Amino acid sequence: MAGGRNTAAAASGRGPVTISFAGYNRAWAAWIGHRLERQGHQVSLQRWDLNPGDTIEQGYSDLLLSEGRVLVVLSEWYFRLGNRSHEEWNAALRTVVPANAERFAAVSVTPAALPSAVASMGAADLWGLGAAEAERRLLSRLGTAPGAAGTAAGRTGAGSDTLGGTGGPRFPLEQPAVWGGVPRRNTRFTGREQLLGELHQQLLQAEPGAGVATLHGLSGVGKTHIATEYVYRFGPEYDAVWWVRASERGTLREKLAGLAPALGLVTGREYGERLRAVRDALRRGEPYFRWLVVLDGADQPEDVHDLVPTGPGHVLITSQNRDWGEHNSSLIEVRVYDREESVAFIRRRAPRLDDDDADKLADALGDLALALDQNAGALNDSTMPIDDYIELLQRGADVEPGLKVAADFQMTYYTAFSILLNRLREDKPEAVDLLRLCVFFAPGPIPVRLLRDLPIRDVPEQLTLLLDDPLLWNAAISKLTQWSVIQSDPQEIISEETPGSTEVVQMHRLVYQAVRADMPAEEHSTYSRVVRKLLAAADPGRPTDTRLWPRYAEIVPHLEASGALESTNPEIQLMVLNCLNYLYLSGEYRTGLRIAAATASRWAEVLEPGDPRHSDLAHHQANLMRATGDYTATEELDRSVYERLRAERGPDDLLSIRVAGSLSADLRALGRYEEALELATSTRDAYARLVGENDFRTLNSQNNRAIALRLLGRYNDALALDQQTMESRREAFRDRNNWTLSSENHFALDLRLVGRYDEATSVQERNSEIHRTVMGADNPQTLRSEHNLGLCYHRGGDRPRAALVMGRLLERCQRLLGDTDPLTVRVAVTLSTFEREHGDLDRARDLGEFALHHYRGQFGEAHPYTAGALANHGLLLRAAGERQQSQLQVEAALIAMTTALGPDHPWSLACALNAAAARNFAGDPENAAELSRATADAAAAELGRHHPLTLSCRIALATDLRNLRKRQEADKIEEEALAALAATLGPQHPHTVSARSRNRPYWDFEPFTT
Structure with missing residues (x-):
């Protein structure tokens, strides 16, 4: 110690x-x-x-x-x-x-x-x-005996003599010799520790005559309470503390002049004479060298800056106006509370609320101190449930009469904002016009480029002047920033495809509400229409282009606030559809579903029943639903639209064909692979006839046909078709296009499934790297690419790399997509099999049981994914020593998979391989050998004699024959299989080494993307 x-x-x-x-x-x-x-x-x-x-x-x-x-x-x-x-x-x-x-x-x-x-x-x-x-x-x-005062070497933090005095800090229970006008200390003061420390250091380190600091920020953010706390916390370092209300010049002169008697100055009765005497005494530091003057609410620096005292002491100013920076004051911005501070403050103000309730209230009020104080006070005096109260706030109900107003600030935050808006309206009406435009964007950052850089017609005259005149625009922005109504900040340039200003403006949500409430009702439609036109003009029209995604990310938050979802303007409706497509492609599924549902509700009221926009919306809504795994609902939606369009427009209408493609995807997800293939094939052929072989729609349907082939176990057919699609997409689009990258991922997957592991890994390493660069590390398509890469490493025998990729991937999928997202569950399945073989058996069991439970709940017992997860779980039980239960599950999986897909599907063959092993372990070598022989023959016919699954079946057959004492046949089969494994995978591949060691082979089920 x-x-x-x-x-x-x-x-x-x-x-x-x-x-x-x-x-x-x-x-x-x-x-x-x-x-x-x-x-x-x-x-x-x-x-x-x-x-x-x-x-x-x-x-x-x-x-x-x-x-x-x-x-x-x-x-x-x-x-x-x-x-x-x-x-x-x-x-x-x-x-x-x-x-x-x-x-x-x-x-x-x-x-x-x-x-x-x-x-x-x-x-x-x-x-x-x-x-x-x-x-x-x-x-x-x-245990220190009092003695002569010593010299403190290496002293840190006591901070007593730095103001020029020699006596050190005053005893805390003694007030300074001069003390006037200071408000009562707030016993519920919370947080702001860093800000108070920064303020103290700035004043402490200032040269004599330059110790002026201004706390500036939005009305209600807590500036006065921070200044009050500063006085009480650091007051013992001063000999004179004088607090002045400084909203008006006359009041400030009077209150400063009132300091003269407290300083013992002998002057005449005139304010001017007393004021001059006070300013002179403070400048000279006589009779007190250590003084602090607080000018509270000094919102008009141009009127009062000449009255700010100078000298060895300090001046602390509170103001909404940041223009004090032009008058030799250092500026310290007071922002809203951090959430932890908000929760702590609310708990002190309203003890009946717990942390969760306090967090909800803080979120609803944007962490603004005055609003927290008044609303928490109201809640503490009532029995209303917090959720009911927040609902009132969110729908704009009039809660002002019930707010708890403090004695030292006898107005609600609603009134404070109204005063601020009136002041702006008188001083700079263009600033209010700009605010009214901003409130039809969503609360949060608004890129200035959306407001300035786009041509707008048919707007009100005052907005035309504001948008067209850079000087008027900048003056309005400056005025709002000056009064802390908005924050105007530069934004990082995200993409070379987003030219123009990178500045963003942002206002507090309560200011946002106050501006909307202050606006005449007849002007609402005018301003909202302008914002909708701005958003439509900002739509680049290519949601599939990843380079333009930052542009869509700017637009999407403002769709609902602007009223775009209920617009009857075709351009705005197209923008909404493009945004939904972007949300699907970028992986923002939940946001997309919420906006799609809201749009569907509004379009049902503003569009005729047969309007094609309904079908467009249903297409995007179905894509988003399917992406989150809601396959049954998606199939019902697509089928109803498909049948209606076929009846109204015929099977060769482009809308009908598009919905047929979506329905094919639903059927794939539901395990109806033959139906899905038939529909995908007819869709692909119809597109080829109507729009050509190389149209993006034809290539998309061709890609989907390959998916169906893969799910049916026709890996070589899928490989050939995916390669063709990949090359066509490269030629038609570009190498780094997201569709091209998806085809390349599928191509690598097919290579892996046919046993060409090294080629698959080579392709997939490049594919994953480009995915991260082009689409971002968190995009679901990137995650799918990395999943494929991890499995390429695993199948190729690079277990350390496989462990690294797979282990991190599950956590990312859970964080970004949720525990039950289809991709998250697929990753859990494959990580479970990897952990069972190479890692933590308990973790493998947890993941495997989670996946099995999920698939059972989602699909039922008859789906191939449920059968596959059951097969994997059977292997896990065998590894855990539960052989009897293992055999029951492996046999049940074989029956279920064969019933779903037929006996010759690779997944059925894999289940049969595992079932033969279970029969062997159970002491039934005859049935094991019979099943192994049939499985090996079927695998050779279906996949080829040198496919890894076929060779595994041959190794298993050799084991079963050896158990039946048919050593000669067993040795011959084993020797041929080992030679083929060495030639195909390499002599040191884990599969080859394991087979050479006569370890019984097995096969893990891997669910595919549908």
Whole structure:
């Protein structure tokens, strides 16, 4: 421990001391530190602050890393940080303090009740004492005999003499000699520790005459309360503190002049004479060198900047107006609370709310301090459930009459925003026009490019001037930024395909609501129509082009707020459809489903029943539903649309053909592979007739036909067709097009399925790399590509790489897509088989059972995926030593798979391979050999004599024949199979090595994308 390193000074009772304190008690910590330094202690101040994930024990262990004693300044505030209960504190203190009793000491600076285990610290009570007695008890608690004041070498953090005085910080229970106008301290003040520290450092380090700092931010963000807390927390460092309401020049002059008697200045009765005397006294630092003047609410710097005092002291300004930066003031922006601070504040304001309720309220109110205070106060005085109250807020109900208004700010945040808007309307009406335009975008960042860089016709005159005149535009932006109504920030250039301004503007959601409420009803349609036209003009019209996805990402958040979903304008409707296509391709399925459902509801009211847009919308909605695994509902939707279109337009209509392709995809997902192939083939042929062989629709349907072939086990046919599609897409589009990349992924998959593992890995490594570059690491198509790569590594025998890819992939799929997304479940299936063979059997079982349960619930017992997951689980049970149950499941899987797909499908053959092994282990070599022979012959006919599955079946047959003492035939079959494995996969491939060691082969089921 650090105590073992104490020097001779420590032995005499004057060793190093670390003072641990809550920010609220900073004045006590500074005074204590100064008193200890005068006695020769080396002092370090350590503000107590727990991160959300840290435990109290961790925090105290960190304190013990310091040298010497740890002196804890105890108050109720010390135990409020981090929302830890008294029970948690008691448990931690009982664990840490007794074991380190010689290191801990404490003083109490509160009359409030504290956790009972605080008694272990033997705290000296300083509350309610005079300075001399408090110092005596402090020194006694540390075993320091009072002596002559020493020189504090290496002193850090006490901060007492830096304002030019020599006496150090004042005793916290004593007010400065001059104290006027300061509001009562907020006993519910929460957070802002970093901001207060930054403010203190800026003022502390300022040169004489330059100690001016401005807290600026939106009305209601908490500027005045922060300034008040600064005064109480750091007030003991000053000899004079004077608080002035500074909204009007006349008021400011009067209140500053009122400081003259407090300073003992003898002047005449005129304000001007008294004001000059005060300013002169402050400039000279006489009679007080250490002074602080607070100008609260100084929102018009051009009117009052000449009245700001100068001298050795400090000036703290609160303002909505950032133009104080032009008047020699440093600026500190006050933003809304962090969510953790919001929750802590709400819990103090409304104790009946728990953390989850507080989080919901904070989210609904955008973490704005004044709104949190007033709404939490209202909730604490009512019994209304939090969800009901938030619903009122979200639908814009009038909750203002019930808000709890504090005595020191007797207006609601609604009124505060109304005053702000009126001020803007008088000062810069163009700024209000811009705000009204912005509120028909969604709350959140609005790219300026959407507002400025696009031609707009038929807009109101005031908006035409605003949009066409750069000077007027910039003046409006500057005014809104100046008054903290919006934030205007540069944005990273995401893509070379998104030219123009990269600036974004953003306003708080409560300002957003206030502006909409302030707008005359007749202007709503005008402004919303302009925003819809802006969005439609921003649509690049190519949602399949990944380079343009950043443009769509800018548009999508604003579709609902602008009213685009209920528009009857064909251009805007097309934009909505393009956005839905983008959301599907980019993997934003849930957002897409929500927007598609909302659009369907609105279009049912504004479009005629036979309008083609309904079919377009249904197509995108079905794609999104299918992507999330809702196959039954998708099949019902597609079939109803398909039958209607066939009846209305005929089977060769392009809309009918498109829906037929979607229906084919549904049938594939539901395990009806033959039907799916038939429909995919007719769709492909129809497109070829009507739009040509190389049209993207023909190639898409050709790709889908290959998927059906693969699901039917016709791997060579799928390989040939995928290669043809890939080459056609490369020629028609480009090498890095997302459709081309998808074809390349399918081509590598086919290569792997026919046993050409090295070729498959080579293709897929390149494919995955380009996917990450072009589509991003989190796109579902990229994840599918990486899944294929992991399986290529596995089949190719590179198990370390396979483990690396597969292990990380599951976590990413769960995080990005959810636990039950089709891709997540497929990854879980394959990772389970990998872990069973090479890793953690318990994890393999958890994943395998999850997948089996999911497929049973989604598809029922008769689906091939359920049968395959059951087969895998049977292998897992065998690995766990549960052979009897294993055989039952393996045999059941064989029956189910054969019933679903026929006996010659590769998945059926794989189930048969595993069932033969189970029969052998169960002591039935005759039936095992019979099944192995039939399976090997069928695999050779279906897949070829040198396919890895065929060779595995041959190795298994040799094992069964050897058990029947047919050694000659067994040796011959084994020798041929081993030679073929060595030639096909290589002599050192794990399959070859395992077969050479006469380990019984098995085959794992792998679900395919449908």
